[in-house]
Amino acid sequence: MWTRIPSSSLRVTGADRVDFVHGQMTNNLRAAPTPGLVPCAFLNVRGQIEQFARAYRREQDVYLHLDANQAGALAARLRRYIIFDQVEVQDVTDELRTVHVWPGSALPGWQADGGEAQTFELAGSTVLAGRVNRTGAAGMDLHYLARHEEAVLAALPGTETPLAALDAARVQAGIPDITRDALSGTLPQEVGLDLTGPLPAISYRKGCYVGQEIMARLEARGNARYHLVRLTGAGPWEAGAEITADGKVVGQAGLHAGSGSVARLRKELPDGAEVQVAGQPATVTLITAHA
Structure with a gap:
């Protein structure tokens, strides 16, 4: 099975590309192999x-x-920080497409025992694939040139599965999608991006970056007031909908898919708590920390 992923993308080139991007992001790009995925x-x-x-x-x-x-907003941000760095930032959204190949599907050219990121030939086109968990187990994000889409899609295993099914699977697995769940503007530790979360995207041992002081303070004090949970409820509700308990706002829900959504919720609410999302009943399920 495979699913088209709504995407945008940037390509950063130049002699200082790794150090430059590393200095802007929360994770450790310098420690990644080549090719690698972070x-x-x-x-x-x-x-x-x-x-x-x-x-x-x-x-x-x-x-x-x-x-x-x-991509447009990130490109503008990166360009603001280019001073003496030998880098160029190019928006390549219109040139590329992405699909997610679900776990258990054999993708021709992908080496199951290989690295997290691999480049290989598929249907006469050079493609890039990365091991990505979108459903509770690792599948593959496959990136390819838009002009080769017809041939690439014809070579994929199984049938196309709608994005709604992928959203339902990731919600059941407790995996956030920052944009689709309307979680921008939150702290990474509140929405599952910390080291023990379902989508770890932080290194506390790398150099400085914008927002790093706050990350270090949270690591030292461990005082994030919210965490990522799963909500079960008939819905539907919009991503970003307020969650209330006893008449007080206690969090925000993500995109409703399948039987519920992921959500950013105050930590004091226990497993099994009953809440309201946009006036509809829902039940809280805590997400087990990942090792």
Whole structure:
């Protein structure tokens, strides 16, 4: 099975590309192999998420894969920080497409025992694939040139599965999608991006970046007031809908898909708590920390 992923993307080139991108993001790009894949966030000075991306370190560039309509804002931000750095930032959204190949599907050319990021030939086109968990188990994000889409899609295993089914699977697994769940503007530790979360995207041992002081303070004090949970409820509700308990706002819900959504919720609410989302009943399920 495979699903088209609404995407945007940037290509960063130049001699200083790795150090430059590394200095802007929350995770450790320098420690990644070549080719390699690192999930990361780009924060504001208050430590809040502006964009989430998956950064691919390659021989000639750093490829940043983002959700739809995110590349323009990140490109503008990166260009503001170019001073003496030998880098160029190019928006390649119109040139590329992405699908997620679900776990258990054999993709021709992908080496199951290989690295997190791999480049290979598929249907006469050079493609880039990364091991990405979108459903509770690792599948593959496959990136390819838009002009080769017909041939690439014809070579994929199984049938196309709608995005709604992928959203339902990730919600059931407790995996956030920062853009689709309307979680931009939150702290990474509140929405599952910390080291023990379902989508770890932070290194506390790398150098400075925008928002790093807040991240260090949170690591030292461990005092984030919210965390990521799963909500079960008939819905539907919109991503970003307020969650209330006893008449007080206690969090915000993500995109409703399948039987519920992920949500950013105050930590004092226990497992099994009954809440309201946009006036509809829902039940809280805590997400087990990942090792």
